[in-house]
Amino acid sequence: MKDKRKINYPLIVNILVTILVIVYSIYLVLYKRHTANFKLLVINDAVLLVISFLAILNQLRISSKKKEFNILNSLTVALFVILTFLTANNATTTVALTKKVPNFIGKNLIEALKWAKENNVTIDQIYEYSENYDEYIIFGQNVEAGIEAKDVKNITLTISDGVNYDKKVIIGSLVGQDIKTLKETINSLHLNNVKIQYKTDEYIKKDLIISQSKSGEIRRNDEIIFTLSLGSKNELVAVKMENLIDKSLFDATLFLEQNGISYEIKYDFSDKKIDTIINQSVAEGTTLTPLKDNVIITVSKGKQIKVPNLKNMKMAEIVDWITANNLKISFSDKYDSKIAAGSIIEANYKENDIIEEGTTIKIVTSKGPLKMRKFNSLTEFRTWANTYNIKYEEEYRFHDTISKGSIISFSLAENDLIDINDVIVVTISNGKAVTVPSFVGKTKNNILTECNKVGLSCSFTYSNYSSTPKDTAVDQNKKAGSSVVSSTSIIIYLSKGPAKTFKVEISESQLTLGDATKTIQTLTAYFASKYPGVTFTFSTRSSNIYSRAGFIHEASQVTDGTSVTQGKTYNVIITK
DSSP, X not given: OOOOOOOOHHHHHHHHHHHHHHHHHHHHHHHSTTSTTHHHHHHHHHHHHHHHHHHHXXXXXXXXXXXXXXXXXXXXXXXXXXXXXXXXXXXXXXXXXXXXXXXXXXXXXXXXXXXXXXXXOEEEEEEEOOSSSOTTBEEEESSOTTSBGGGOSEEXXXXXXXXXTTSEEEEOOOTTOBHHHHHHHHHHHTOOXXXXXXXXXXXXXXXXXXXXXXXXXXXXXXXXXXXXXXXXXXXXOXXXXXXXXXXXXXXXXXXXXXXXXXXXXXXXXXXXXXXXXXXXXXXXXXXXXXTTOEEEEEEEOOOOEEXXXXXXXOHHHHHHHHHHTTOEEEEEEEOOSSSOTTSEEEESSOTTOEEOTTOEEEEEXXXXXXXXXXXXXXXXXXXXXXXXXXXXXXXXEXXXXXOTTSEEEESSXXXXXXXXXXXXXXXXXXXXXXXXXXXXXXXXXXXXXXXXXXXXXXXXXXOOOOSSOTTBEEEESSOXXXXXXXXXXXXXXXXXXXXXXXXXXXXXXXXXXXXXXXXXXXXXXXXXXXXXXXEEEEEEEOXXXXXXXXXXXXXXXXXXXXXXXXXXXXEEEEEO
């Protein structure tokens, strides 16, 4: 018999709508849980689920022929469309919000690194001391908050390196003050190396400062010892041991000192913060006798961190390792023809090195191979080559069309890959070659005209006397016919002309009897003016014949009436 049951289409529609809402709920949990509007999305989705289930239940209870169902069914579908639009709009808005550069000021470095990783932004870190921000807290950023993250490739963050303990501060005398005042002073001045010791004193009240080792100007890291009073020995009473685990070394030793309990300090590596107590030899609640019992406390040296093989790690993995171990990181990059871009070239620590918390890991990554590029000037090329430590050699040759100092060619073509061992040869123009003329036998004026014509710079100096007329060239420092650069300086040697001969005239008035030095002074000036071009040298000698000092010696090369010629040298001997 034929089945006349009608298909309940409205029920099917509501079931499908409900399935879609459930699928969308799973999508929200998996992909939208980190968005700022996640709570609103969940509320919208929950309303959809409730309405969808109600519609299904209503369909199962009421006949599809009734009008009430059709209204509810239509309402369900309409609400699904409206709320889906709203959630989608909220999702879009949320995504947009997450793509803005946040304000990192006051946040931990780990938060910034996670955001940078999610948004494909590199973070450069600068560490500076700060009086107002704890270690690893960001207090400066070079990119303004609110800028679209897609427009940002790199952000430089200034991170607190904690208080500068090398800074000098002024501390006055605290003698007579109590332990509370001492603690306040330590905190306000950021003193980092304070030692507190107690001793019994019959006259000074307990917890008052008896003495201090330093006052005035000190560095925060300088050791300063405060001695406080335990009061009278008779006032000391037994004390219950406290739980010192997780307390700072300062607080732990203060408790023991205050109660007259001697102690020893041991150090060991642990996951706890440096200078935190990680063990005590006496259990909490144990009765301790002052000036008798002894306690051993173990202090954390921080983590003992083993360096992994950083070169085999991805950058995201390195960042995670850095943040997990409270380390610092510094990035730099350089071109490398053998290592792919983004890969690590080197690090300042190798695999299995043991380091402590706070250590800076310096990572050098590859920018890939450096390519040869086009250069507009020799200066530009030199700057580029020196910047990237590229070896190069310069060769010079003449060129008819390329001006002096300009680049003719490179040994590598544009876009050629540059290996670290490559030596780039750059050929530089010396300008158009100038052939040096022969100037010998030409006059000074003619030489100047010719030098200007061919583009040379000529200078003159006089040679010897000769049969060649005066101011006529007899030689030149650049060989005629050789090629030189334009504006090259050429030295031309000119003749002094034919040498003249003079007859020396010496009178007794030019001679100073008894003073050879005076005679030499007089004759030097006289000969220079009277016999130009002749060189005279002077010496003194005793005479066996005449005893007249200051007069011409009998062995002198020059005497009254001697002929002398320009260009030659003569020795004049004066009797001493």
